[in-house]
Amino acid sequence: xxxxxxxxxxxxxxxxxxxxxxxxxxxxxxxxxxxxxxxxxxxxxxxxxxxxxxxxxxxxxxxxxxxxxxxxxxxxxxxxxxxxxxxxxxxxxxxxxxxxxxxxxxxxxxxxxxxxxxxxxxxxxxxxxxxxxxxxxxxxxxxxxxxxxxxxxxxxxxxxxxxxxxxxxxxxxxxxxxxxxxxxxxxxxxxxxxxxxxxxxxxxxxxxxxxxxxxxxxxxxxxxxxxxxxxxxxxxxxxxxxxxxxxxxxxxxxxxxxxxxxxxxxxxxxxxxxxxxxxxxxxxxxxxxxxxxxxxxxxxxxxxxxxxxxxxxxxxxxxxxxxxxxxxxxxxxxxxxxxxxxxxxxxxxxxxxxxxxxxxxxxxxxxxxxxxxxxxxxxxxxxxxxxxxxxxxxxxxxxxxxxxxxxxxxxxxxxxxxxxxxxxxxxxxxxxxxxxxxxxxxxxxxxxxxxxxxxxxxxxxxxxxxxxxxxxxxxxxxxxxxxxxxxxxxxxxxxxxxxxxxxxxxxxxxxxxxxxxxxxxxxxxxxxxxx
Amino acid sequence: xxxxxxxxxxxxxxxxxxxxxxxxxxxxxxxxxxxxxxxxxxxxxxxxxxxxxxxxxxxxxxxxxxxxxxxxxxxxxxxxxxxxxxxxxxxxxxxxxxxxxxxxxxxxxxxxxxxxxxxxxxxxxxxxxxxxxxxxxxxxxxxxxxxxxxxxxxxxxxxxxxxxxxxxxxxxxxxxxxxxxxxxxxxxxx
Numbered sequence: 130x131x132x133x134x135x136x137x138x139x140x141x142x143x144x145x146x147x148x149x150x151x152x153x154x155x156x157x158x159x160x161x162x163x164x165x166x167x168x169x170x171x172x173x174x175x176x177x178x179x180x181x182x183x184x185x186x187x188x189x190x191x192x193x194x195x196x197x198x199x200x201x202x203x204x205x206x207x208x209x210x211x212x213x214x215x216x217x218x219x220x221x222x223x224x225x226x227x228x229x230x231x232x233x234x235x236x237x238x239x240x241x242x243x244x245x246x247x248x249x250x251x252x253x254x255x256x257x258x259x260x261x262x263x264x265x266x267x268x269x270x271x272x273x274x275x276x277x278x279x280x281x282x283x284x285x286x287x288x289x290x291x292x293x294x295x296x297x298x299x300x301x302x303x304x305x306x307x308x309x310x311x312x313x314x315x316x317x318x319x320x321x322x323x324x325x326x327x328x329x330x331x332x333x334x335x336x337x338x339x340x341x342x343x344x345x346x347x348x349x350x351x352x353x354x355x356x357x358x359x360x361x362x363x364x365x366x367x368x369x370x371x372x373x374x375x376x377x378x379x380x381x382x383x384x385x386x387x388x389x390x391x392x393x394x395x396x397x398x399x400x401x402x403x404x405x406x407x408x409x410x411x412x413x414x415x416x417x418x419x420x421x422x423x424x425x426x427x428x429x430x431x432x433x434x435x436x437x438x439x440x441x442x443x444x445x446x447x448x449x450x451x452x453x454x455x456x457x458x459x460x461x462x463x464x465x466x467x468x469x470x471x472x473x474x475x476x477x478x479x480x481x482x483x484x485x486x487x488x489x490x491x492x493x494x495x496x497x498x499x500x501x502x503x504x505x506x507x508x509x510x511x512x513x514x515x516x517x518x519x520x521x522x523x524x525x526x527x528x529x530x531x532x533x534x535x536x537x538x539x540x541x542x543x544x545x546x547x548x549x550x551x552x553x554x555x556x557x558x559x560x561x562x563x564x565x566x567x568x569x570x571x572x573x574x575x576x577x578x579x580x581x582x583x584x585x586x587x588x589x590x591x592x593x594x595x596x597x598x599x600x601x602x603x604x605x606x607x608x609x610x611x612x613x614x615x616x617x618x619x620x621x622x623x624x625x626x627x628x629x630x631x632x633x634x635x636x637x638x639x640x641x642x643x644x645x646x647x648x649x650x651x652x653x654x655x656x657x658x659x660x
Numbered sequence: 661x662x663x664x665x666x667x668x669x670x671x672x673x674x675x676x677x678x679x680x681x682x683x684x685x686x687x688x689x690x691x692x693x694x695x696x697x698x699x700x701x702x703x704x705x706x707x708x709x710x711x712x713x714x715x716x717x718x719x720x721x722x723x724x725x726x727x728x729x730x731x732x733x734x735x736x737x738x739x740x741x742x743x744x745x746x747x748x749x750x751x752x753x754x755x756x757x758x759x760x761x762x763x764x765x766x767x768x769x770x771x772x773x774x775x776x777x778x779x780x781x782x783x784x785x786x787x788x789x790x791x792x793x794x795x796x797x798x799x800x801x802x803x804x805x806x807x808x809x810x811x812x813x814x815x816x817x818x819x820x821x822x823x824x825x826x827x828x829x830x831x832x833x834x835x836x837x838x839x840x841x842x843x844x845x846x847x848x849x850x
Binding site: 285288289292293306307308310311312313314315317321407408409410412413414428431438439440496497531552553554555556559583 | 701706707730734
């Protein structure tokens with residue numbers, strides 16, 4: 130905290146208390162007299178909004194825990210009972226459910242603000258890391274909480290996430306069993322998830338205290354990214370920041386209330402209104418919207434990287450995408466804090482925001498959805514009508530010799546006809562079937578999607594066999610497909626490129642605009658003190 | 661107390677007996693802390709009653725040819741499929757097809773004790789090896805799938821009549837559940 134305390138106890142009691150527990154003094158110094166940079170904009174109000182979100186979640190959560198039953202046979206019903214039968218449960222349960230989404234909305238804005246204005250740079254590294262820790266705890270809490278209503282999405286989301294942990298080499302499966310408390314997601318899992326979901330918000334509250342402590346030690350950053358130099362640069366927290374925070378919080382609460390009262394389920398998934406069923410998977414498994422970007426990064430890896438299989442690579446990338454935030458203060462080499470004065474970095478930052486949103490969109494889509502393709506899907510079914518059917522056995526001396534024997538038999542047959550098919554029916558034996566003579570026939574099909582192509586080819590096959598073909602040849606012609614997975618891969622690449630390449634490099638080569646000498650200068654026109 | 665040079669009294673380099681006691685006490689405390697922490701970590705592992713549910717018996721006599729049931733073993737579904745002769749033939753023929761995770765059909769019907777199984781009974785863990793969804797049977801024309809076995813609705817993994825992965829993202833075949841025949845019409849899973 131900068132400067133000495135200006136608190137003066139007014140009454141006899143506060144003078145008495147101040148000598149014994151200076152709590153009023155602490156509050157006064159932290160939230161009344163505390164000097165805040167005079168140029169803070171509305172992006173700086175999300176700290177207050179987030180504090181409110183945490184309080185709302187804890188208060189509503191404690192109330193819900195009085196009525197919720199963490200048992201696989203009763204959990205789903207108890208949530209419905211809260212909504213239908215418990216007095217004001219219809220209000221409190223949606224506040225908690227919508228509140229989680231609002232909490233994440235606010236935290237994402239808060240984080241993007243920190244990124245844009247360089248709030249992670251010295252001397253605010255510890256402040257930033259504590260913030261990242263709070264975010265990681267929020268993700269864990271959100272995931273645990275989503276399991277509790279024990280709907281289909283709860284159950285299968287938990288199954289998918291725990292099997293993601295199972296992909297970690299060697300220790301994965303013991304960890305998976307340890308977390309679930311059994312071979313599958315079941316009663317032990319629900320019970321402990323409830324316990325931990327109740328615990329973590331208080332851990333978050335503890336880290337928030339450290340976060341605010343660190344903030345008051347180093348002082349707030351500001352849109353100019355210039356340190357406070359004199360009293361002219363600041364205004365007292367009350368009334369300036371207090372009123373601004375209250376106004377922004379009111380606007381935020383309007384949005385909150387619109388969701389709670391008019392569309393409490395808009396941010397959830399309809400399948401979570403179906404009771405969890407361990408033997409039936411819903412057609413799509415998606416996490417809550419606020420985790421979709423990370424889900425997209427997880428699924429972007431459909432290829433192996435050397436010895437790392439695709440599933441493990443996805444898990445590593447997903448954890449790395451959050452982990453990279455922790456080391457961000459040492460990745461960004463620029464000495465200019467605010468991107469307001471970094472013309473190049475600002476463009477790349479805006480692309481980064483868009484990329485993050487596109488990743489979120491990708492996470493909600495089915496990965497195989499084709500967004501663009503290089504041409505049409507086509508195929509052909511070929512056979513010979515009439516002619517003489519020849520069946521030539523392939524005999525190899527050993528299993529290893531089979532491919533060579535098969536190739537030789539096929540090329541020998543190819544000299545007589547083009548309509549031929551080789552199939553293997555044992556370790557060393559197979560058959561080449563061919564039609565010699567006869568009229569070559571074919572049916573060509575075109576389609577707009579893979580499914581349509583398969584359907585049309587099956588239809589063509591049926592008509593060919595109906596026409597007496599002994600065997601048929603099928604050609605598929607699949608164009609290059611740009612799928613959601615490909616898009617996720619591009620976006621994931623940019624996500625890491627931004628942190629690991631752009632930020633370190635730009636700091637060294639970018640020529641920043643002129644940074645003002647003091648905060649007061651651009652605000653008041655001239656450095657004239659208070660306006 | 662008499663002043664004495666530490667080197668004289670306790671050995672070279674200024675190390676004293678007190679240093680040793682500090683390290684020894686610290687080590688004991690660390691081991692004690694770890695020993696105390698372990699029960700709090702281990703309590704999250706499967707409890708005795710959970711582990712006791714690790715065995716399931718299935719009566720096969722009620723399953724007609726071409727049908728499958730889902731038995732529950734350790735809280736997870738297990739496919740018990742009564743294969744048709746055509747399905748068995750296609751599974752055996754495809755032993756030599758190009759496979760992502762090559763395995764012979766004969767190895768996939770084996771019992772847990774290594775004894776050969778029966779070709780008509782296929783006992784598989786019903787969770788997709790990709791991310792754990794339960795695939796749908798593709799012999800039912802209502803569902804997709806090119807290979808007559810199972811099709812996973814989550815990410816499109818396609819399994820053949822032996823439960824081998826033939827298309828889609830799953831890295832390995834559907835796992836065979838460990839089972840033994842108790843008699844002609846009963847198996848024990850686990």
